[in-house]
Amino acid sequence: MKILVAIKPVPNPDEKVKIRPDGSGIVLDNIKMVINPFCEIAVEEALRIKEKQGGEVVILTVGPKEGEQQVRTALAMGADRAIQVEAEKGLDSLAVAKFLAKVVEQEKPDLVILGKQAVDDDNNQVGQILAALLSWPQATFASKIEFLDGNKKAHVGRETDGGIETIEVPLPCVVTTDLRLNEPRYASLPGIMKAKKKELKVIPSASLGVDAAPKVKVLSLASPKERAGGRKVADVAELVAKLKNEAKVL
Amino acid sequence: MGMTTELTDYMGFQALLTAEEKLVRSTARKFVNEEVLPIIDRHAQTETFPAHLIPMMGDLGFYGPNLPEKYGCAGLSNVAYGLLMYELERGDSALRSFASVQGALVMYPIYTYGSDAQKEHWLPRMAAGKAIGCFGLTEPDFGSNPGGMRTQAVREAGGKWRINGSKMWITNGSIADVAVVWAKTADGIRGFLVEKGAPGFTAPQMKGKWSLRASVTSELIFEDVRVDEETGMLPNARGLKGPLSCLTQARYGIAWGALGAADACYQTALEYALNRIQFDKPIASYQLQQRKLAEMVTEITKGQLLALHLGRLKDQGTCTFDQVSMAKMNNVNIALEVARSARTMLGANGIMGEYPIMRHANNLESVYTYEGTHDMHTLIIGEKVTGISAFR
Numbered sequence: 124m125k126i127l128v129a130i131k132p133v134p135n136p137d138e139k140v141k142i143r144p145d146g147s148g149i150v151l152d153n154i155k156m157v158i159n160p161f162c163e164i165a166v167e168e169a170l171r172i173k174e175k176q177g178g179e180v181v182i183l184t185v186g187p188k189e190g191e192q193q194v195r196t197a198l199a200m201g202a203d204r205a206i207q208v209e210a211e212k213g214l215d216s217l218a219v220a221k222f223l224a225k226v227v228e229q230e231k232p233d234l235v236i237l238g239k240q241a242v243d244d245d246n247n248q249v250g251q252i253l254a255a256l257l258s259w260p261q262a263t264f265a266s267k268i269e270f271l272d273g274n275k276k277a278h279v280g281r282e283t284d285g286g287i288e289t290i291e292v293p294l295p296c297v298v299t300t301d302l303r304l305n306e307p308r309y310a311s312l313p314g315i316m317k318a319k320k321k322e323l324k325v326i327p328s329a330s331l332g333v334d335a336a337p338k339v340k341v342l343s344l345a346s347p348k349e350r351a352g353g354r355k356v357a358d359v360a361e362l363v364a365k366l367k368n369e370a371k372v373l
Numbered sequence: 374m375g376m377t378t379e380l381t382d383y384m385g386f387q388a389l390l391t392a393e394e395k396l397v398r399s400t401a402r403k404f405v406n407e408e409v410l411p412i413i414d415r416h417a418q419t420e421t422f423p424a425h426l427i428p429m430m431g432d433l434g435f436y437g438p439n440l441p442e443k444y445g446c447a448g449l450s451n452v453a454y455g456l457l458m459y460e461l462e463r464g465d466s467a468l469r470s471f472a473s474v475q476g477a478l479v480m481y482p483i484y485t486y487g488s489d490a491q492k493e494h495w496l497p498r499m500a501a502g503k504a505i506g507c508f509g510l511t512e513p514d515f516g517s518n519p520g521g522m523r524t525q526a527v528r529e530a531g532g533k534w535r536i537n538g539s540k541m542w543i544t545n546g547s548i549a550d551v552a553v554v555w556a557k558t559a560d561g562i563r564g565f566l567v568e569k570g571a572p573g574f575t576a577p578q579m580k581g582k583w584s585l586r587a588s589v590t591s592e593l594i595f596e597d598v599r600v601d602e603e604t605g606m607l608p609n610a611r612g613l614k615g616p617l618s619c620l621t622q623a624r625y626g627i628a629w630g631a632l633g634a635a636d637a638c639y640q641t642a643l644e645y646a647l648n649r650i651q652f653d654k655p656i657a658s659y660q661l662q663q664r665k666l667a668e669m670v671t672e673i674t675k676g677q678l679l680a681l682h683l684g685r686l687k688d689q690g691t692c693t694f695d696q697v698s699m700a701k702m703n704n705v706n707i708a709l710e711v712a713r714s715a716r717t718m719l720g721a722n723g724i725m726g727e728y729p730i731m732r733h734a735n736n737l738e739s740v741y742t743y744e745g746t747h748d749m750h751t752l753i754i755g756e757k758v759t760g761i762s763a764f765r
Contacts, residue, residue, distance in 0.1 A: 138379070155379055157399075192392060199396055309404055312434030312447035312457070315396045 124178040126169040127232035130162035132193040133243040146343035161238025164300040167307035198318035199310035210328035216248035218335035224256040225331045239299040250299035260292040264301040383674040397453040401460035409464035414726040416587040431502020437480035444496035452684035455629035462630035466736035467588035469630040477622035479506030486610035507549035509540035526556035532602040536595040546591025547578040564607035573598040584739040628700035634733040635708035639669040642715035672707040695757040702750035709737040
């Protein structure tokens, strides 16, 4: 099976990020970029499918050149080759999905896997928009993927509020991954050295004929209010009184 | 662990690394954060080695990663290897020691001095962590002066060698599948490969250490142990040069590794100082504590640049053993100072296993005198600059 995995570089979620004083974005100096954790799960799932039934895993990313480091990480994990659509920073979900759709049309994979959302903007849109642009079926928030009838269709377990919902989708399709689908492997040292020799094709975004003009504009970013300290109450009566009169939630 | 999740980089040291070197460090750092930090205190407290990590580190290619790919190794640069040591020792010196011994002291001599058959037999298995090695040079009475060793190998009829003697302070000794053993012969010092279970060979573990508690340290005892010349002797190592060349490899890794331990202590102290309130202010706002932090980060930064430069020289093939001595001497020394200073900043908390500092400080006490004592490295540098040996 030929699998295309779209990944996005994001600031390391283990680090504390600061918002720029003018509220226009976050301070990225000295912040390590990593593969978005949900995308990493997508890479892992693609590698497991390939290990089970053979095929090819192609990594795809859209964004500035610096993203090469995260692409190399995915290659070091075991992907076969990569495509980078070199584009400016800060594209909105629709523009990214349009670029992905162009590459999908060229590559004709049997399956596209993406993270359900990136942990930087938490948009949760690209997979869905991509499926719509391609007119492909989509299975989002996957926690289990099974292939049936010689890869003609897949059963995908989806994490919903009520529990696991299993849906059937014909291939080709778009799948987005949830947290519990798998635990991604580390990039091994020999894998890192092998990744050096793997193909990374760079496509200038302008060559794809996509209208990437933003439809969404970020007006400002602000930190959540600092939490004030809590207070102890003597009994239930006082608690109820405070909830009624001070917090005004009752 | 806390707010500082990246290595200390005051001088833009990471900008000097290649893409592969950065990736190697990320993998190692992630591995240490996820697999080592949560369990290492328990192992140090109970004086046990986290053996379940051996195959995991093999899968990741952590053993002998600077050896060629044809033996299942990664073929990394020496700088990438150094960064791996940095991250492993940020976890614990025991892990870095395990990997140092496996890669630099066992795989390296087999690769450098072994026959093709020995290389093909041992290297792929050792790279995968399926065979463990140890290195027997030091003896109870011969530490800094290994040339005086008493362990002897005598050639017998039928292509066999008979080994008698004992080795001490041997990392991985009791868990090793193969020991690289240096012994005196009629022909000078030669290296042998003694396999676990060879009749007359025992490797009792030395318990009761207050340092490197998560590492296995053993004695090796040889009573009429017979090895086959073809499989059990390293054909291309003659004289003390053989074992000393291995030590240069291991010391190179230690020069990097010690910085990892220092970094863990510094970052712990920094975070603690920013959060610990005394007299209504974080203790980080007091000049005496700031001085400690400034000295720590300065020494770590100097050490990083020294190690990196040494690594680049090693990649060019021009690095000398006395340059390695300088880096080992300096970086372990400053790491020990950083650990002690960090300990004082945490007060009583600094002695608890909840924080890594006392464990690192105790480990570094060993690292300070193993693989060439601090004093011997000082004398090697002294000999280099004066032309006069103070110890021979």
